Amino acid sequence: METGITSYTEAFSEIRKLGNVSEVYEKMFDEVDKSYLENVQHVISIGPGPGFNDLAFLKKLTPNLKHFTAIETDESCLGELSKNVEKFLPRDVNIKIYQKGAQYWAGPSPEEAKADLVLMFHATYYFNKKERIDIYKKCFNNWLKADGKLFIMNNKDIHGTTTTNFMNDIYRETGRKPQVESFIIKQELNKLGYIIDKVYDYEHYHDLKLLNDLVVAFIVKVADPPYENDKMVRKALKKLVDENKQGYTYGDLFSVIRKT
Numbered sequence: 001m002e003t004g005i006t007s008y009t010e011a012f013s014e015i016r017k018l019g020n021v022s023e024v025y026e027k028m029f030d031e032v033d034k035s036y037l038e039n040v041q042h043v044i045s046i047g048p049g050p051g052f053n054d055l056a057f058l059k060k061l062t063p064n065l066k067h068f069t070a071i072e073t074d075e076s077c078l079g080e081l082s083k084n085v086e087k088f089l090p091r092d093v094n095i096k097i098y099q100k101g102a103q104y105w106a107g108p109s110p111e112e113a114k115a116d117l118v119l120m121f122h123a124t125y126y127f128n129k130k131e132r133i134d135i136y137k138k139c140f141n142n143w144l145k146a147d148g149k150l151f152i153m154n155n156k157d158i159h160g161t162t163t164t165n166f167m168n169d170i171y172r173e174t175g176r177k178p179q180v181e182s183f184i185i186k187q188e189l190n191k192l193g194y195i196i197d198k199v200y201d202y203e204h205y206h207d208l209k210l211l212n213d214l215v216v217a218f219i220v221k222v223a224d225p226p227y228e229n230d231k232m233v234r235k236a237l238k239k240l241v242d243e244n245k246q247g248y249t250y251g252d253l254f255s256v257i258r259k260t
């Protein structure tokens with residue numbers, strides 16, 4: 001299959017359908033204390049993609065949501081995102097969707113209220129260290145209210161797990177940059193003086209033998225530097241299968257707040 005013709009949203013949605021990822025996330029969202037985000041009215045979501053994950057979180061935990069702002073670069077996700085916003089959020093929520101890199105976004109306009117919550121779910125991977133640090137600072141200095149929270153969902157890899165992340169194993173095997181892991185993100189935030197408040201762990205796995213063309217397309221699409229085609233990924237995947245490795249993904253969802 002020619003992976004170049006697959007849209008990001010199609011490839012990404014497929015990887016989330018395989019295995020028990022959505023179920024695991026839903027259960028994890030249930031662990032968050034209902035009162036923790038009860039007063040949230042304005043949410044900014046960085047990299048919501050087609051939206052189903054971020055919106056499932058908001059549907060469960062932000063009963064008083066009034067404004068949802070999304071910052072997303074990928075064209076193919078925007079249609080799905082609009083559909084999912086209608087599906088998951090009440091009709092009276094005011095929606096703004098910007099097709100823009102979050103590192104270039106100016107933030108809520110001066111006449112707009114600042115946000116109570118910023119979500120970065122599986123989005124840190126797409127920024128370099130400097131961009132991530134700038135985004136954390138912008139979140140707390142410009143985008144969020146004084147008591148606002150940043151919620152990050154991020155995979156683990158080398159630290160804090162018993163098994164490395166299978167996608168990063170493929171990237172290492174083929175000389176690509178592994179995606180940044182949760183441990184590093186927390187270290188960066190701590191160094192800036194922010195507090196990691198609540199932490200919820202997740203783990204799920206894919207049977208690597210079942211991974212299909214769309215999943216290969218997803219792995220190819222987000223590689224850094226890019227692959228010329230999908231041959232190397234297929235070979236690395238086969239090696240993992242031959243070694244009987246499981247496709248583990250460990251990670252955590254955590255909230256970040258200012259020091260009081």
Ligand SMILES: C[S@@+](CC[C@H](N)C(=O)[O-])C[C@H]1O[C@@H](n2cnc3c(N)ncnc32)[C@H](O)[C@@H]1O
Binds near residue numbers: 077
């Ligand atoms: C792995 S998906 C995660 C989607 C969703 N948050 C979730 O957890 O299901 C990452 C998303 O970040 C978007 N993205 C990549 N670079 C970005 C940037 N510079 N600014 C905003 N979004 C970006 C991608 O297009 C993609 O939709």
